[in-house]
Amino acid sequence: MYDYDFFVIGAGSGGVRSSRMAATYGAKVGLCEDYRVGGTCVIRGCVPKKLFVYASEYSAHFSDAAGFGWSEADHKFDWPALIAAKDKEIDRLNGLYIQNLENHYVEIIQARGKLLDAHTVELTSAEGRRTITAGKILIATGGWPQMPDIPGIEHAITSNEAFHLPVLPKKLAVVGGGYIAVEFAGIFNGMGVETHLLYRGEQILRGFDREIADKLNEEMSKKNIDVRVQTNVTEIIKSDDGLSLTLTDGSTLLVDCVMFATGRLPNSKNMGLEDLGVEMTPNGAIIIDENYKSSVDNIFAVGDVTGKIQLTPVAIKEGAALAATQFNDTPTLVDYENIATAVFSQPSIGTVGMSEEEATRKFGQDIQVFRSEYKSMKFTLSGRPERSLMKMIIQKSTDKVIGAHIIGPDSAEIIQGIAIALKCGATKAQFDSTVAVHPSSAEEFVLMK
Numbered sequence: 001m002y003d004y005d006f007f008v009i010g011a012g013s014g015g016v017r018s019s020r021m022a023a024t025y026g027a028k029v030g031l032c033e034d035y036r037v038g039g040t041c042v043i044r045g046c047v048p049k050k051l052f053v054y055a056s057e058y059s060a061h062f063s064d065a066a067g068f069g070w071s072e073a074d075h076k077f078d079w080p081a082l083i084a085a086k087d088k089e090i091d092r093l094n095g096l097y098i099q100n101l102e103n104h105y106v107e108i109i110q111a112r113g114k115l116l117d118a119h120t121v122e123l124t125s126a127e128g129r130r131t132i133t134a135g136k137i138l139i140a141t142g143g144w145p146q147m148p149d150i151p152g153i154e155h156a157i158t159s160n161e162a163f164h165l166p167v168l169p170k171k172l173a174v175v176g177g178g179y180i181a182v183e184f185a186g187i188f189n190g191m192g193v194e195t196h197l198l199y200r201g202e203q204i205l206r207g208f209d210r211e212i213a214d215k216l217n218e219e220m221s222k223k224n225i226d227v228r229v230q231t232n233v234t235e236i237i238k239s240d241d242g243l244s245l246t247l248t249d250g251s252t253l254l255v256d257c258v259m260f261a262t263g264r265l266p267n268s269k270n271m272g273l274e275d276l277g278v279e280m281t282p283n284g285a286i287i288i289d290e291n292y293k294s295s296v297d298n299i300f301a302v303g304d305v306t307g308k309i310q311l312t313p314v315a316i317k318e319g320a321a322l323a324a325t326q327f328n329d330t331p332t333l334v335d336y337e338n339i340a341t342a343v344f345s346q347p348s349i350g351t352v353g354m355s356e357e358e359a360t361r362k363f364g365q366d367i368q369v370f371r372s373e374y375k376s377m378k379f380t381l382s383g384r385p386e387r388s389l390m391k392m393i394i395q396k397s398t399d400k401v402i403g404a405h406i407i408g409p410d411s412a413e414i415i416q417g418i419a420i421a422l423k424c425g426a427t428k429a430q431f432d433s434t435v436a437v438h439p440s441s442a443e444e445f446v447l448m449k
Helices: 013-024 039-044 044-067 079-103 179-190 210-222 312-329 358-362 411-423 430-432 444-445
Strands: 005-010 031-035 109-111 112-117 120-125 126-137 143-145 171-175 194-199 226-229 233-239 242-247 252-255 257-260 264-266 299-301 340-345 349-353 367-374 388-395 400-409
Touching: 005 013, 005 312, 013 031, 013 039, 013 079, 013 126, 013 233, 013 312, 031 411, 039 044, 044 079, 079 109, 126 143, 126 312, 143 233, 171 179, 171 252, 179 194, 179 210, 179 340, 210 226, 210 349, 210 358, 210 400, 242 257, 257 349, 349 411, 358 367, 358 388, 358 400, 388 430, 388 444, 400 411, 400 430, 400 444, 411 444, 430 444
Parallel strands: 005 031, 005 126, 031 109, 126 299, 171 194, 171 257, 194 226
Antiparallel strands: 112 120, 120 126, 143 264, 233 242, 242 252, 340 349, 349 400, 367 388, 388 400
16 A cells, blocks of 8 residues: 555646546545746746736837837836845646646655655655655656856856846857847847847757748847857856856957756656666656656656657646546547647747648658748737748648747747647648638738739
8 A cells, every 4th residue: 555646746837737536536546846836937937937027128118119109207116126026927837737736636745755665655755754655656746957067157047047137247258059048138138238138050940940040130139139050158257247148259258147958858867767777868858658657667757857859738647648548537638739838038939730841751742832021910010020931831631730930929828829739730722711810910821812
């Protein structure tokens, strides 16, 4: 007899959903977390990041307002006030997560979990150590920022620390070219920080539609963000003047703060997984089958710790599918095709399905690309030089829409609806037959000729 039917290590999006659903199905469930309930997304990821994005956009909104008849005023940004407001909201959400779990009779244990054997977890907390046993164990510990091994790296921060900086820097460098890097470059730039974005690759947002990535680079440069591709940091030297970054071309860049957003690794170290024979990739991702089962029969994993699609809604879907399969006698698989995503850069990006490059590799000449570039109506009177771009990728032989991409205002809100259409197998003819919502940016998706 085990202490729990199901024990979850990690109270992020996947772990919380899986534990709550398993308890709903009648399982006795325990969950341990060594930080705060809510995980990366709620505590130091998607949620505070989006709040920061909102805050940073006001500088442009104030500038736009004059074109619509509003007289300019003296707008001062208060970084400590934003931090305090953000912390208050995160505390509220953390409390709601805890309450929701407790309402479903999930036992929450504030401790770090480590596997001693296939059914035993050692829990370490400020009160000491103890062990529990469980029939089935879920690893849902997410990912963790990785930092390069270069001289002076101890002077750098990651996105984790960016949410708690005591003082807003005057000059900042963001190293990286993915979601987190371009989002924080926009955030700090919007808050009045001299911002440099350094990326070792040929173009930012590797893996996204290249034309969309090129457009973001162009628009960020219009906002006076210093975007440098094929550029990396080889050394950080701290002095009274700040941080001197030595770059790959031999030049130096002096900043107050340098943030590395160079990827995240599965958070699977020092958990006893190797000793149990749990198979993992070289970077620590837990290898799982389609039912999220590891190489050890009763140990499962979902979310970023598996090294697959690193998106909060994906982890939630996986956690729910696991619980339904294991505790509700309802085998459930997650469909990973046509997962939409948004990048909260400035301007923002929404994307679903194949990029033009992916479609070309798969279908060759059997594709057709529709595009529309325009100035959003929102900026016609303000004079803001920002332009939007929409793309649709069609497989000619079937007329199916196999990719849709947008960079511009409200991209995340627009792409969610488009994703439903792609999930249903919509064709270009069906898009064309849909009456437009006018005037809107979204209507461009049904007007492309």
